[in-house]
Amino acid sequence: MNVLLRNPRREIQMPGPTSVSKLLKQLNIVPESVLVICNDELVTRDAQLRDEDSIEIRPVVSGGA
Numbered sequence: 001m002n003v004l005l006r007n008p009r010r011e012i013q014m015p016g017p018t019s020v021s022k023l024l025k026q027l028n029i030v031p032e033s034v035l036v037i038c039n040d041e042l043v044t045r046d047a048q049l050r051d052e053d054s055i056e057i058r059p060v061v062s063g064g065a
Helices: 020-026
Strands: 002-005 010-013 034-038 041-043 054-059
Touching: 020 034
Parallel strands: 002 054
Antiparallel strands: 002 010, 034 041, 034 054
16 A cells, blocks of 8 residues: 655555554554544544555644634
8 A cells, every 4th residue: 555654755655454553553653643544534543454545644733822
C-alpha cells in the first residue's frame, strides 16, 4: 500500500493487508498523535488496510484562541 506521511512529507510503500494499529507500530508512530485516512476516509485503529489502499497519516494539531 502507498503510505503518505506528513510533516515532513514523504511517501513509502508498505505491505498489506494489516490493521491501522499494526501499521502505526511498524512505523514507530504513537497512535494518539496522528489521524489515519484510508482512500479519503478517516479510519480507526482497528480498521483493516488492504494492499491496494492509499493511506495518509497526518499529525494531530491542536490550537485555539
